[in-house]
Amino acid sequence: MTARPRDEQLSFRPMVREDLPDLHAWLQAPHVAEWWDDASETIDGVEAKYRERTEGEHPPVSPWIMEIEGRPIGFVQWYRVEDEAEWYPGVDIPPNTIALDIAIGDAAYVGQGHGRRLVLEFVHHVLRTTVPECPEVWIDPDPRNERAVRAYRAAGFHDTGIDLPDPEHPGHVRRLMTMSWAGPTFR
């Protein structure tokens, strides 16, 4: 059981263009590259892909910087599952369901209980404000990514046991984990 850090202040802000060098470095970090599709992207590739997201020209995907005590340590992005439905074949998608991707890019902050707190606080403080009609939050780690699965479970995500195909990595799967809005909170 990971010790839960309680005192550090977590905050979130929309990613801006000036964050893209940090994003590129985080995606290259071995502990992220192992589980992330964009690891081989050049800085130009990352800029090309994320600049439109940071400038709101790609509204389906909204990237945010995660900070601990004001220090940027990684990013989280959300999108409406309906906008990316081809990634969820054979699954009923409740309207306004949101999916998350998350990476703590600074290795010094991994595996210390920050991930579960960051996910939960992002859901409650950013998503509930930005998408109040959202009934469910989904996340889809590679089931071999035990650290991620355990962190999301600790945050309250339910492991559906449903494995989705990974179109970019034939033979690999993504485990669907969900969290439902239950009145004043998600669970």
Ligand SMILES: CC(C)(COP(=O)(O)OP(=O)(O)OC[C@H]1O[C@@H](n2cnc3c(N)ncnc32)[C@H](O)[C@@H]1OP(=O)(O)O)[C@@H](O)C(=O)NCCC(=O)NCCS
């Ligand atoms: C996934 C991620 C956000 C989780 O955040 P985190 O702060 O590392 O996770 P937490 O510390 O809250 O929880 C980690 C859990 O995994 C366990 N763990 C830690 N390191 C581990 C490892 N190398 N292998 C297996 N389990 C591990 C911890 O014991 C803890 O489980 P427990 O509470 O049941 O004991 C973070 O690790 C990360 O960004 N990783 C790199 C990118 C990535 O994998 N993104 C996910 C894509 S879906």
